[in-house]
Amino acid sequence: MDVMPKWAEVVLVPLISLLLAAILSALVILAIGENPWEALKLMVSGALGSTYGWGYTLYYATNFIFTGLAVAVAFHARLFNIGGEGQAALGGLGVGLVCLYIPWPHWSLALLGATLGAALFGAAWAAIPAYLQAKRGSHIVITTIMFNFIAAALLNYVLVNLLRPVGAMDPATARFAESTHLPNLADILGTFGIPFSKAAPANVTFFVAIAACIAVWMLIWRTRLGYEIRSYGHSEPAAKYAGISPVKITMVAMLISGGLAGLMAINNVMGEAERLILNSVEGAGFIGIAVALMGRSHPFGVFLAAILFGFLYQGGAELALWTSIPRELIVVIQALVILFTGALDNMVRMPLERIFLAARKRG
């Protein structure tokens, strides 16, 4: 029996968790001697007050949509993919190879190629932990953590020893060809006569991310495979009894998850940096965990949560620029969101359930 109505489950619990995280963050800001209200105003004006701010907010949000969807798909199969960081890094390698070694005639074809490369490399990096979980029972959380570190070392090796142009000092590839340059939001909105900041990095990948949200929604709730993934996540014995292969579901869910994490690279590697650099993911893989938890593993929720984190990221950068609050404030907020929406979920849920139960008895 569900104690709470669906709206409370979907809206109220996350909102209260978010509120708790926000209150604690405000206390942290207060404790380091700044005014939380002023900080919030600065964040809003910095992230949402101009098309430049929006451009950055949406750029970050695009990253987080991909990594959030990656974690969410795995969650549906009750798998915790903590390896988004490594999978996105490998996705970057895929994009880099595609953009460097294939002479693309037009950006749209390059985007298709890069999408394929990113998804393939990301999925490949998730495949080994998935196989080990499915066939050998190795805990996927531990193996994906290990694969994050292995990915970092691998990328370091590839960039320093193989892909670095002769004579260059920093561990990065050469710039991609001009033909792979993705149109940014200013170009796209400009064709409709809407003015938008040209300096901001948000680009056409944002629409790819929205398409990915819709595709994941279709997959999870409108296909047989999605049904199998969900039933496996709800109850492994029941799924087995229904003839669903745990090996297949584990593999497929993780491959999709890894592929989605890898897709992030078309935004940051191809859309923004236009070359592959060291540590290009910058923790977005981990933010995906917070985003998926807050979005309750639903693509629309992930979309909203990703926008929120994009806002926090850009707002946090503005804060660091104008006040003495360092950027790490965002990491603290991220931690609090994960803590309250993920680990301390029952702390919010238990009292709420009691209230609803009491109300039902009276009514």
Place this chain on the structure above:
Amino acid sequence: MDFLTLIQVLDSTIRLALPLLLACLAGLFSERAGIFDIGLEGKMLFAAFFSAAVAAMTGSVWLGLLAGIAASMVLSGIHGLASITFRGNQLISGVAINFLAAGLTVLIAQDWFQQGGRTPSLMGAGRFNPVTLPGALTKTVEIKEASAPMQLYSELLSGHSILVYLGLLCVPLTWWVLFRTRFGLRLRAVGENPAAVDTAGISVVRLRFAAVAICGLLCGIAGAYLSTALQAGFVKDMSAGRGFIALAALIFAKWRPWHALYACLLFGFLQALALRPDLITNLTGMTVQVQLLDALPYILTVVILAGFVGKAIPPRAGGEPYVKER
């Protein structure tokens, strides 16, 4: 490679293995009681900052150590609250704790010291200084001239901070507590079959909180070691993945104390080698990539986890919140 160089590499092996060892034993207590802890990294980092900060402000490294332990135990308390009291997901809680530590340390360091997220350098009594064992040589020149056993004694065994000797002592102590005391038996039982422990009239919640507290204590010492003994002061993200290597070592050791020591020494040795890539080149005539050495602990752990070389089986009730029957 001459004998003295070998001794020097082994010496830095011990120094680098120690934080891994303490964190690994911390994880051992927690996971043997059925509480997964991927927040070792965060707890170490948190402790590293608070011990360096308090040592810098008071000038006493012992007060610093206490502060580090206290800070680490606060995070342990949060982990316990989330995973024992509120039966939340232990892995997610661990992830949150890692980020909380990574963010808060820089935030507080910037507020207290305004040095870009670091503490001032520690000097004199603000650090754990090397302990010279009786009769050991201290000058590099003298050690070079000395006989082989004397080199071994002076370079390898002597000259570590007190925490190194303390940490090494923790290995037999952990073994004794876990396998020779009633508390240890119960602790292991609660990680395998909490319902049985509960039936015997022993509080599962209390036992698990005790395990998590011990985990916090050991992580606290590990963190204090990082910032007050291995280095002189806190810098941002100084734990640098050691908590995860410790986790890897724990799996490598299959949740056993003595094997934890061997695993940590092995991983410490890899770290020590990564600092001296010239040695491998001289010895084998091949260039071994530093990146390979960095990744080797993780690769070895995956191989062990995959069960190709002896299967690693975690405590059976690990990661499962215990719900009392009604």
